[in-house]
Amino acid sequence: MHNNQDLTLARAVRVLEERLRPAIHSRPHPLMIAAHRVGGEPIAVADGLAAEYAPTQPGEPWGRAWDTTWFRVTGQVPAEFAGERVEVLLDLGFDINMTGFQAEGLVYRADGSPVRSLHPRAQWIPVVGEATGGEPIEFYVEAASNPVLLDYVPFQPTEKGEWATAGEELLYRLRRADVVVFETEVFELVHDVEVLLQLAQQLDASSARRARILFALDRALDAVDLQNIAGTAAAGRAELVEVLSSPAAPSAHRITAVGHAHIDSAWLWPLRETVRKVARTTSSMVTLLDEHDDFIYAMSSAQQYAWIKEHRPEVYARVKQAVADGRFVPVGGMWVEADAVLPGGEAMIRQFLYGQRFFRDEFGIECRGAWLPDSFGYSAALPQLLVGAGFEWFLTQKISWNERNIFPHSSFHWEGIDGSRIFTHFPSMDTYNSQLSGDEVARADRNFKEKSIGSSSLAPTGWGDGGGGTTREMIARAKRLADLEGSAKVTWETPDAFFERARAELPEPAVWKGELYLERHRATYTTQHKMKQGNRRSEQLLFEAELWASVAAVRTGHPYPYETLDRAWHEVLLLQFHDILPGTSIAWVHREAVVRYALVAQTLNQIIADSLAALGVELDAAEPNLLVNAAPIAQSGVAAGAVSLPVTPAGTTASVAGDGFVLASDAVRIELDAAGHVVSAVDLASGRDAIPAGERGNLLQLHQDFPNLWDAWDVDNSYRTMRRDIETADEVRLDGDAIVVRRSFGASSIEQRLSLSADGRALLIDNTVDWQETEKFLKLAFPIDVFADTAIAETQFGFQSRATHDNTSWENARFETHAQRWFLVQEPGFGVAFANDSTYGFDVVRSQRGGTVVSDVRFSMLRAPRFPDPRTDLGVQQMRFALAFGADPARATELGWAVNVPARPARGAELAPLVTSSDPRVLISAVKLADDRSGDLIVRVYEASGGRASTELTVDLPVASVRAADLLERPGDPVAHSATDDGVSVGLTLRPFQVQTLRITRA
């Protein structure tokens, strides 16, 4: 027998694509189309239905960028369609190679009830399952002409990311609006052939299974008359029954398919469009659930459910029913799929608190796992926070995007900075948009790392971002792949069911300790500075607002602003979405976010002022004499959480010295040269100079920054080789106790104000940059005379170390890293801490100069990518840095808090702290009233030093009970406490980096 396998494959490909697939829909009859152009922001459905429509037809252009056009499609089912399954095909001008990211529509009936969505890969509308002929057809389509921004040549600067600059060009051209017959048997034949063909393409050329599949495909194609496909499809299928019914091997890989659509909450479209994207996709998914009994669909992000609830209640009612049936599965338990390294610790907890609260209130369930397939790296604090919030599992696949290193596990225990572990799975298909193609199914099997003992991986299945979610084609594939020889087995299952089996298969999973660093998207720690600043300031203000509102509530009965705080949190949590806070959205999104952050700040400052006023403390008073210190560290002699008279500040001086300048206190002496560079920084206690002899700190370095891909996201390692040091200053002068340095470069300029902190212990650098660069990266460099193998960086509720060398490819890949409020280089007995008030990126390089190793430490300040926002970060940007010399992690932690939660001047009554911790290693991260509005006080502390610490926590309040609580504030065991004069004292012993929540019921 001759082997003609290649010919059979080629034959099957051509017949499938050119003849069989187009024959699924037959006998088209054109329908009438009319259109109403909205010419602005979306309108209500009722207004869309009632609008004036003008006739249009296939071939006509429609839709300027971001506009909405309502189409009306009318006609009737032809009499000759009697007995047939009838659909409408409506092609708005789709490009099927682009599954999301373009025009989309939601189809309504004349009564305003939604039918389903229209997408490039789902252009059909159901009309009737078995026609009698003559049925009237009337559909309305709310169509969004969203521009394609990530085109065939991606990452080009574009003005289409804003309504105002997008231009009036009509972007789409109607292609067809026909009523057609849906040929069920042809549809089934297409999927029989497709699944077998794609399986054969994956099998070894010498395998018997492949030969038998191809032999059967030849026979099937022989049986199909290409001039009468509908009439002969059944005969073709009959030839494939045997090869399709041959079962999978006992050791076959098992894929849990979960219907899914990864819909970014904003990205290449504004937030308001996501509201509609979610409604469109979801309306189709609830219908698909009705039609296929075994199908399971999972959706994350409480925010997205809240949007449907508010904007498309009729879709939401169906979602709610499907959730109750266990078929539509909320996953992730978070408010949004947040960035997972930039949010502060409290904010991460609130993502879980507000997410789970929504799912509990709306559906009576809580998610058992965290679902972050796409965030750009995962902090080493997360395992503790996930476990503490009650999660049993964690899922992401993003680490498969690593540029250098392949992660060694698919399912494993992920261990955090405190030793907490959570069972984690990376879908081995390496995608969160599976279509269950033969290639993907084979890849899931091939890549799965635990195959010596385990067999299970998960596949989020469906088009995201406005691609429409799971399709009937994917369902058809899954049906054939359920138990098929030569393939992995595919089953629709809930993520919880998958994780139960995966955990049972791996009783002793491998352990990965520390952060899940993404070897890509390293620029997201810096891009769109105002997102970083807005987030940090909001987190600070929320901390202060909750503290003072709680103190006012428990001491004076002042009403606690639950609703206002909830709204502020919802805003901040939404803006932590993994394309907003990272700075990777279009200009529209970031412009709106700046406004939203400003409103949040206004609201929270009002809560702080009102709460303090209720306590007799007046902010913004003339001639203030008190300091309000919300931070969990003493500042200027004012205790943590107190309001009192500050101690007289230590004397700090700024003076001219020769050509240069000196900043001095009894703790440090900083010398600047005539160009405003720091040439000496002596810690007087140790006598050590942090700056190597003859070198300069506070040196601005400007790099060319044009990554290979993903401009707003990526900085490539090659950026370091193209550098310009800003050597000169336009002006350096004394200004009171500060030194002001002005420099210009290109069209940009910077003013720096260098001074010492009130206690004289830290160098403060306040930067105001008028940034006018293109594709540049601005760093502020300090050569530090410290021999450090690692740089220590604050993460949520603690810190972690990263190598400063690059011995291995893993270390080499971490050339740009992130910190929360501080990072530190140290050798035993001496270190230098670098704190910031609104940046996250930094790098440390070991260099050998003068026969010794120097740590070159740099803050990442600003970038200027041109995609997707062509004017990223242009304009005035501000940030504060602080340096402490002779520092260790404890000092760095203190500095980080001081820079971010500075004391506020005030007049009026002094206040003793409501809660104090006797051990400075145990810091208060939240004081608030309980989320359940019981009036209980919630106090959260964390061990900040990485060691064991015992503290006496004093609560200045009559107390009925003290209980431990989880991060969702659910009460646990009673905690022993003893009475004090005005309250209670609670003895706590914490593990390294442990986060502990207490729920205190007032007497």
Ligand SMILES: [Zn+2]
């Ligand atoms: Zn995403």
